[in-house]
Amino acid sequence: MVASFIKHPCLCIALTLYFLPSISPAQKTDESSKTEETREAGEAGEAGEAGEAGEAGEAGEAGEAGASQTEELSKEAQAALVRLRQYDGDASGFQEAAKTAVKAGVPQPVVDFLRLQFAIFHGDPELLKMAIDRASATDSELDELLGGHHHSQPFIFLAKARLAETENDHEAVKQAYMEAFWANPQEASLAANFAAQYQRKELLSNVTIPLDKPLRTTDGGTVTLKELLNGKKAVLIDFWASWCAPCLQLMPQLKMLGEQLPPQGVEVVAINVGETIEKAKPVQEKFGMTIPWLLDTPDQFYNNLIQNNAFPHQLLVSSEGDILFDGHPADGQLLAELRKLGVELER
Numbered sequence: 473m474v475a476s477f478i479k480h481p482c483l484c485i486a487l488t489l490y491f492l493p494s495i496s497p498a499q500k501t502d503e504s505s506k507t508e509e510t511r512e513a514g515e516a517g518e519a520g521e522a523g524e525a526g527e528a529g530e531a532g533e534a535g536e537a538g539a540s541q542t543e544e545l546s547k548e549a550q551a552a553l554v555r556l557r558q559y560d561g562d563a564s565g566f567q568e569a570a571k572t573a574v575k576a577g578v579p580q581p582v583v584d585f586l587r588l589q590f591a592i593f594h595g596d597p598e599l600l601k602m603a604i605d606r607a608s609a610t611d612s613e614l615d616e617l618l619g620g621h622h623h624s625q626p627f628i629f630l631a632k633a634r635l636a637e638t639e640n641d642h643e644a645v646k647q648a649y650m651e652a653f654w655a656n657p658q659e660a661s662l663a664a665n666f667a668a669q670y671q672r673k674e675l676l677s678n679v680t681i682p683l684d685k686p687l688r689t690t691d692g693g694t695v696t697l698k699e700l701l702n703g704k705k706a707v708l709i710d711f712w713a714s715w716c717a718p719c720l721q722l723m724p725q726l727k728m729l730g731e732q733l734p735p736q737g738v739e740v741v742a743i744n745v746g747e748t749i750e751k752a753k754p755v756q757e758k759f760g761m762t763i764p765w766l767l768d769t770p771d772q773f774y775n776n777l778i779q780n781n782a783f784p785h786q787l788l789v790s791s792e793g794d795i796l797f798d799g800h801p802a803d804g805q806l807l808a809e810l811r812k813l814g815v816e817l818e819r
Contacts, residue, residue: 594804
């Protein structure tokens with residue numbers, strides 16, 4: 473499941489992450505955490521010079537030994553950091569990965585910052601609360617590590633906005649998004665993206681998806697969503713087009729969902745928008761798709777109903793026609809909504 477925040481199409485918070493691989497745990501410790509060899513070298517001269525330059529003689533040998541251990545620890549920390557950044561599971565799994573990263577030597581403020589970003593994109597209320605508290609507490613330490621001021625501040629406000637969304641506090645949502653923009657206008661596009669998603673969610677809150685609208689199939693027949701549901705709890709609709717490269721890239725993921733979700737009570741269908749059978753069927757055959765392969769009506773009824781203008785796009789609809797999820801397939805909220813329906817995905 474491509475739910476990782478680093479793969480989100482609107483992710484623009486790399487301002488700090490690209491500096492992280494250069495952070496060595498040894499660089500962030502005080503004199504007491506240096507190796508015995510380096511401290512012994514410091515007795516013969518300045519410990520900093522011996523440790524960094526590795527001067528000739530006894531002091532130099534000690535400095536080289538210390539540098540070797542530092543390099544080994546740094547590689548371990550960097551590997552743990554990469555795993556944490558690329559984690560695409562649930563909140564509990566991220567917490568375990570975060571603990572592992574800290575043990576490997578990744579600085580705590582950096583882990584707190586990554587937790588904050590993960591929580592923003594996944595929208596888990598409890599993780600958001602924890603992430604806000606931890607990132608607020610270590611914001612100044614992060615500044616010391618990376619230079620600059622208040623790296624976490626705009627994202628703390630974003631997290632507060634996301635938390636307010638889960639609590640249906642409209643005024644708090646607006647206030648937090650405005651504060652996120654003010655904290656760092658350079659990250660305005662990220663705040664704007666989430667604010668637009670929230671406005672869209674409100675817009676669609678009163679929309680019910682008709683399930684009895686006939687849709688064309690690639691074999692020339694017609695079928696309705698109600699018929700496809702056939703007693704299931706919900707249907708996941710993937711809106712796509714053959715000209716959409718990201719749509720095609722996500723076809724293997726859609727195929728996986730089509731294999732795992734129906735046995736758990738969620739139907740999966742693909743709806744091509746604005747194209748003909750001649751355009752849709754080759755894609756179905758290329759990827760070996762067995763899920764219902766449909767075409768929207770000539771007037772693009774379903775796509776227009778949800779006012780969609782971006783692809784790929786997925787819609788999770790209950791058996792009563794209520795919208796449970798509306799957004800990009802990589803949005804972690806989709807996984808959260810599927811879990812509410814009792815769905816667990818194998819990786």
